[in-house]
Amino acid sequence: MPLPVHSTVREDIDSLQQPTLDPPTPEAWQELRALGHRMLDDIFDDLATLREQPAWRPMPEASATALSLPLPIQGRPAEEVYRTLMKHLVPYTIGNRHPRAWGWVRGTGTPLAMLADMLASGLNAHVAGGRQAPVVIEETCLRWLAELMGMPSQSSGLLTTGATMANLISLAIARNAKAGYDIRQQGLQHCAHPQLLVYGSTETHSWALKAVELLGLGRDGYRRIPVTELHQPDLDRLELQIEEDREAGHRPAVVIANCGTVNTGAIDNLPAIAALCRKHDLWFHVDGAFGALLRLTKEYAGLVRGIEEADSLAFDLHKWVYLPFEIGCVLVRDSQLHTAAFATQASYLEEAEGGIMAGGLPFADRGVELTRGFRALKLWMSLQVHGIDTYAHLIAQNMAQAAHLESLIEASPRLELLAPRPTNVVCFRYTRPGLDDVALDALNRRLVIELQESGRYIVSSTVLDGRYALRVAITNHRSQMSDFTALAEDCVRFGDQLTS
Numbered sequence: 001m002p003l004p005v006h007s008t009v010r011e012d013i014d015s016l017q018q019p020t021l022d023p024p025t026p027e028a029w030q031e032l033r034a035l036g037h038r039m040l041d042d043i044f045d046d047l048a049t050l051r052e053q054p055a056w057r058p059m060p061e062a063s064a065t066a067l068s069l070p071l072p073i074q075g076r077p078a079e080e081v082y083r084t085l086m087k088h089l090v091p092y093t094i095g096n097r098h099p100r101a102w103g104w105v106r107g108t109g110t111p112l113a114m115l116a117d118m119l120a121s122g123l124n125a126h127v128a129g130g131r132q133a134p135v136v137i138e139e140t141c142l143r144w145l146a147e148l149m150g151m152p153s154q155s156s157g158l159l160t161t162g163a164t165m166a167n168l169i170s171l172a173i174a175r176n177a178k179a180g181y182d183i184r185q186q187g188l189q190h191c192a193h194p195q196l197l198v199y200g201s202t203e204t205h206s207w208a209l210k211a212v213e214l215l216g217l218g219r220d221g222y223r224r225i226p227v228t229e230l231h232q233p234d235l236d237r238l239e240l241q242i243e244e245d246r247e248a249g250h251r252p253a254v255v256i257a258n259c260g261t262v263n264t265g266a267i268d269n270l271p272a273i274a275a276l277c278r279k280h281d282l283w284f285h286v287d288g289a290f291g292a293l294l295r296l297t298k299e300y301a302g303l304v305r306g307i308e309e310a311d312s313l314a315f316d317l318h319k320w321v322y323l324p325f326e327i328g329c330v331l332v333r334d335s336q337l338h339t340a341a342f343a344t345q346a347s348y349l350e351e352a353e354g355g356i357m358a359g360g361l362p363f364a365d366r367g368v369e370l371t372r373g374f375r376a377l378k379l380w381m382s383l384q385v386h387g388i389d390t391y392a393h394l395i396a397q398n399m400a401q402a403a404h405l406e407s408l409i410e411a412s413p414r415l416e417l418l419a420p421r422p423t424n425v426v427c428f429r430y431t432r433p434g435l436d437d438v439a440l441d442a443l444n445r446r447l448v449i450e451l452q453e454s455g456r457y458i459v460s461s462t463v464l465d466g467r468y469a470l471r472v473a474i475t476n477h478r479s480q481m482s483d484f485t486a487l488a489e490d491c492v493r494f495g496d497q498l499t500s
């Protein structure tokens, strides 16, 4: 029988003012609730009218000033603060929600997932583990994602802030698994051990540089293999390099394969890299930040064949699953190696036989962070409501849009493709006879700015074989075919104006 609770303090202590951050009276709750409803109405109005708004607009100095306030020692009414935000914040974000936003590789978000995030924030669950429903939801999401990617059902995984973190976690597991000694105990300071090497291609995303630096492998421990004209690593060069490195007494450890390069959307020959890794006993890691999601489609799953053989696979859900930031995923074939890289013990975090801590903190044991939010909810709810078929359709739709843009570029004497288009990334430039590469670089650099500042399109840029390219990466569920027809026409129109 529970013991009665005896107050050791005087009963009248509650009559003293003890402020909290909750509204202090029923009326104040009512006021905050009304503000909440208004905020929801405002953001729905904003989302429902995105197409009528500019894709991007520069922030006026007055708005920057209005937000750069002195440290607020005294508070002020929420209503008043919200008015400032509506005026000076809401119109001036980076524009990635817009139907004509295709810069870098940024997702758009969805109204439904926004609601899920609101619910998750209201619950404010701490999702390191413990006996609670959010853990079941995240484990369920990971099981679904492993199934979608063709990874074994006993694979381990973690939802992360994004692909950078998912890739970093993967590389840490790979490094430890292939080091040949207890790297967690000894670290990397023992010169007696051979140098551990990581292989990527010259097209591998810059996260890999951060990762090799942070993991103590250093840039010298990272071999970037040159690519062919398809922007895939030259696999003969890769194998030769591995063999030479081994002969030189080093320890080749990991190959990073690209499933959708950031520059051009190229997909490496995954089955061949998988086979190479097995042959040379290397860890096969796949960075599938957006490309991995092609596996959801019937039409394009063949492009990513081999992904299911990965020892570890990183991908984003805030790109080609269109969820609001931040959410990515890492899947790891060998669950023991996964936890072996991160699990720690501390008396204050001990697993218990019962109560909240029964089952321990599985998610804290699979990554860097202890405190983690409930990002799984927006994924779980979105997949439940929309269904995988809808996502497969939207991804295929983005691929068809990329093909449409490519055909418009090929048909135009004023536009030129600068790279093959295997997936959803189209790289091209405005061109006209008589202009050399230097002049075209300057012109196209200006064109990107003109397109952005017109408020009509968000495209970004890259440099391919020394030539400046406009870059359109389509991970947008709001885009329509006609948006790309308009883009091709406006590129020619703006380009003509810039050269006239």
Ligand SMILES: Cc1ncc(COP(=O)(O)O)c(C=O)c1O
Pocket (backbone or CB within 6 Å): 104, 105, 161, 162, 163, 164, 165, 205, 207, 260, 261, 262, 287, 288, 289, 290, 316, 328
């Ligand atoms: C191929 C690739 N890998 C990794 C990343 C990094 O992902 P995130 O920005 O989610 O950390 C990106 C981002 O665009 C990417 O395109």
